[in-house]
Amino acid sequence: MPNNLIEKCDCDVIHQDVVNQVKDKMPQEDLLYDLAELFKVFGDSTRIKILWALDEAEMCVCDIAFLLNMTQSAISHQLRVLKQTKLVKNRKDGKVVYYSLIDDHIKHIFNQGLVHINEK
Amino acid sequence: MPNNLIEKCDCDVIHQDVVNQVKDKMPQEDLLYDLAELFKVFGDSTRIKILWALDEAEMCVCDIAFLLNMTQSAISHQLRVLKQTKLVKNRKDGKVVYYSLIDDHIKHIFNQGLVHINEK
DNA sequence: GTATCATATGAATAGATAATCAAGTGTTCA
DNA sequence: TGAACACTTGATTATCTATTCATATGATAC
Numbered sequence: 222m223p224n225n226l227i228e229k230c231d232c233d234v235i236h237q238d239v240v241n242q243v244k245d246k247m248p249q250e251d252l253l254y255d256l257a258e259l260f261k262v263f264g265d266s267t268r269i270k271i272l273w274a275l276d277e278a279e280m281c282v283c284d285i286a287f288l289l290n291m292t293q294s295a296i297s298h299q300l301r302v303l304k305q306t307k308l309v310k311n312r313k314d315g316k317v318v319y320y321s322l323i324d325d326h327i328k329h330i331f332n333q334g335l336v337h338i339n340e341k
Numbered sequence: 342m343p344n345n346l347i348e349k350c351d352c353d354v355i356h357q358d359v360v361n362q363v364k365d366k367m368p369q370e371d372l373l374y375d376l377a378e379l380f381k382v383f384g385d386s387t388r389i390k391i392l393w394a395l396d397e398a399e400m401c402v403c404d405i406a407f408l409l410n411m412t413q414s415a416i417s418h419q420l421r422v423l424k425q426t427k428l429v430k431n432r433k434d435g436k437v438v439y440y441s442l443i444d445d446h447i448k449h450i451f452n453q454g455l456v457h458i459n460e461k
Numbered sequence: 462g463t464a465t466c467a468t469a470t471g472a473a474t475a476g477a478t479a480a481t482c483a484a485g486t487g488t489t490c491a
Numbered sequence: 492t493g494a495a496c497a498c499t500t501g502a503t504t505a506t507c508t509a510t511t512c513a514t515a516t517g518a519t520a521c
Contacts, residue, residue, distance in 0.1 A: 228407065228410060229406065229410055229411055229412045229413075230403055230406035230407040230410075230411075230412070230413055232403035232406070232407065232413070232496085232497070232498095233496075233497090234401065234403055234436075234437055234496090234497075235403055235404055235407050236400070236401070236404050239398050239400060239404060240400070240404050240407055240408050242397070242398065243394050243397045243398050243400070243408060244408060246397050247390070247393060247394065247397075247408075248393070252455070252458070253386055253389050253390055253393065254386045255458050256383075256386075256389055256451060256454050256455060256458065257383070257384055257385055257386040257388075257389045258384075259454050259457060259458060260380045260381075260383035260384040260389075260454060261380075261381075261384030261385075262384075263376075263377065263380035263383075263384070264377055264378075264380040264381030264382075264383070264384040265377055265381075265508090265509075266373055266374045266376075266377040267509080267510095268377075269373050269376055269377045269380070270367070270373055273367060273368070273373065274363050274367065277362070277363045277366050277367075278359050278362065278363050280356070280359060280360070280363070281354065281356070281467080281468090282467070282468060282469090283350055283352035283354055283355055283467065283468085284355055284356050284359060284360050286349065286350035286352070287348065287350040287352065287355050287360055288360050288363060288364060288367075290348060290349055290350075291349055291350075291510090292349045292350070292510080292511075292512095293349075293350055293352070293467075293468070293469095294468090294469080294470085294510080294511070294512080294513095295509075295510055295511075296468095297467095297468060297469055297470080298469090298470085298509075298510075299509080299510095300468095300469095301469080301470085313468095313518090315467090315518060315519065316354075316465095316466060316467045316468075316517080316518050316519065317354055317466095317467065317468085317518095318467075318468060318469090324457055324460065326453055326456050326457050326460075327457075329453055330450060330453045330454060330457075331376060333446055333449055333450045333453060334376050334379050334380060334450060335372070335376060336446050337379060337444055337446050337447075337450075338372070338375050338376065338379060340444065340446075352466085352467070353466075353467090354466085354467075385478090385479075387479080387480095401497080401498090402497070402498060402499095403497065403498085411480085412480075412481075412482095413497075413498070413499095414480080414481070414482080414498085414499080414500090415479075415480055415481075416498095417497095417498060417499055417500085418479075418480080418499090418500085419479085420499095421499080421500090433487095433488090435488060435489065435497090436487080436488050436489065436495095436496060436497045436498075437488095437496095437497065437498085438497075438498065438499095
């Protein structure tokens, strides 16, 4: 154990061999952080609904707000988040802005999540 | 539009046909809520790390705390969340509590997430 | 121009949450 | 029995976040 590290766990029963083995197999810190950030985006039912809806059809902000019975402002804020995460794109037609999905893996990730839920 | 509903969007350009079509295809509100709750659990890098680690090997609280350089208490709190979500289980051996994964879909969900990240 | 409409945005607020700290279980072992 | 240990738990706190409200932008139509 390097002595320049302040280890926060001072347990005696640590299984060093197992821990080292696992440590070697763990992905980069950054990658796991990015992964958590992605799931954080999915971790809100409003955004889940928006993504699910956009997987069915391209829609304008107004349509989504009406569909989910929420204010246009709330939807707009969430669409901003989804756009920053590169999950949705938009096109402008006059005053109206149409949103659609970028990534076609999304539904697959959702379905895998549902598998877990149905098994509980 | 049923007049007993307070619609929060009063736009004029709503594409009624599209909205209705999407509405029919949307899963139950509860299901999408549960799905968001699941992803919320994945939306924290500490929990992601714990789950990834436990996918490699069964470990005690102490091992995980040491591996992630966090306090045992913080890990214990997160393990509680993961247990409530039925993502991990534990067994007791004397003073030591060993945790392991329940669901083998988890890694698959993570890998799908990574596909999205790598495509950005 | 200006009125209207669809959307965006910034500030504010209420609610959620992750880590910390301190105290509590329950087990082992001397 | 009681000290030591692995872990849990409850309260607290700092931080984050989703919605709301008010206002801004940018396009259309008159």
